[in-house]
Amino acid sequence: MTITAKVISKALDDSAAYGYRRELRLKEVRRGMLVAPLFFYITLIFALPIVLMLIRSIEDPEVSNVLPNTASLIQHWDGNGLPRDEVFAALASDVKEAAGNRTLGQAGSRLNYAIPGFQSLLMKTGQKISGTPIVNGMEGLIQIDRRWKENRYWLALRDASSQYSLFYFRTALGMSATETTSDGRGFYFDVLARTLWMTFVVTSACVILGYPLSYFLANSSEALRIKLILLVLLPFWTSLLVRTTAWFVLLQKHGLINDVGMFLGLWSEPLELIYNRFAVYVAMTHVMLPFMVLPLYSVMLKIPSTYLNAAATLGAPPLRSFWEVYLPLSFPGLGAGILLVFIVTLGFYITPALLGGPADQMLSYYIAQNASNFGNWGLAAALSVLLLVVVGAVILLFARLRTTTYTQEAGQ
């Protein structure tokens, strides 16, 4: 009897446990079904399009599509001197056919990214070849244009001859032969360096202005604090464009700041305050400051004053207790603020475009310019990858810093 009872009771237990587990699993499935719509929405409507666009950065199909025979033959060329006669002949017939199909321009614009003027060379060759019945390889092409005797045009052609390449990344990182600045570095390398530097300056300015303000707010009386925090929240809620427009108005040659400065006798001629780096820094700092103050302030509010009293009781002078007690305790807020300001500032487009000059534009501006003005999607995509990599690296760096701080705290 007892044995049967035990068996039955165990079976019941098992089935109860099974039922419970089943119920838990069902609950998880139900939760998954709640998350799924947004998850798939974001993946399909947001993430997938971005990934598809980014893939454009390694696609390089124009030359191998438009000039297929040349593309396959030239890959065997070692790059010294000029390619063999059959490559010239292949190019002549490819160009003739492409000129007939009106597809030559596609290859031309791609080759123009490598060597400015290549497009016109190709179009001119296409025009001349269409009229003549037979072009005999090397001599015929060189007769049409002497540039076909130059090694670099053939190198550029070989470089563009595969379906996928890192051409746009080389341009983006300043490793291509064209688009170099006077000191030999790539143009877009300078843009990236400028973007990082401007972001660094704005983040520093936000720390320098935001830390004392947050400290002041967190240590004021509650009645005052609630009123003053509204002065931080209102800019936070006001449209970015409204704030940029406000600076646009203030910084005009005959705007308020110049008028006040001259009225007070600080300067006698209107200063050039707009369309330069100064305007961009001031406005971007103004836009980003609430992002620094709000997390910093909320962390500072939670720092118990007893800790500082303890430091004072133990004989620490104010500066030392600030440095060794208060500052480390405010690090989580400071870190969150710096991370927020840094990653948002990296992607700035509107404010520099409205308030800066040509030398004050950031990476976003060149991404937009390449895509919408030049139709160079490959380069726009490569620059986008670069921007995303920098943003991702900053986020990972901060995540790593935070875990090491936690492990250190746990170890102590």
Add this chain to the structure above:
Amino acid sequence: MTTPMLMLTRPASVLPKTALALVGGLVLLFLILPIIVIIPLSFNSAPYFTYPMPGFSLRWYAEIFGGSSTSTMWQRGILNSFIVGISSTVLATVLGTLAALGLSQSTWRYRNVVFAVLVSPLVVPAIVSGLGLFYVFAKLKLVGTFWSLILAHAALGAPFVVITVSATLKGFNQTLLRAAAVHGASPSRAFYEVTLPLISPGVISGAIFAFVWSWDEIVVTLFLATPPQHTVPIRMWSGVRESFNPTITAVATLLIVMAIILMAIVGHLNRRSARFKNPSP
């Protein structure tokens, strides 16, 4: 005997107080003055951007709400902003609230990855989002339709809803749902009568964030919109770049007023949900 007591109860200030108040005050002025200064200029009777103003006038507001061709343009922009803002907010709020509810109690191994995907639109630079969406939406023939803007803005706004609703759910007492079940409520009735009223402050705050984001959004919209869909920020953007006139300060003033109203609503909701979390004795 009172001195040590005071030292223990008063927050110890370690930086010199007056200097701190001075710096704090100056930074606050830096934050607020540019926004305040633009408001009176929108009532200037002359098309200048400085003080003293020669007279008071509503002519720049008449430029927005009157019957001229520029007015039609601004009114169309306001209407478009409302169409896109409201539609995308509804979509973002429904999807975001459901996702936050599903995430709140889950114990999946890849929960953090899922969360990262859901909030990724906040981290990706706007120019990259705009380019990607344009690239694909152009192939789908969606560029130049309201659909492209609504779908894009909903994706950009949903993370705010996920974050605010998740925050509200952290303080949500799960035993309330069990109590509802014990008393015979069906899961859907428990949701409508227990869960929803308690998380509604978070839902509404998230919706307002998403709406404000949509009203502010400019970079993605620049890529996806053609003139018939141009929203208020796009009109302002081209106004500032092409023919800057005080009408833009009037629009800016209206947007500041809208920001103040929405900020007040969210502040009110935050106080309400804080009261739910720690009921005062």
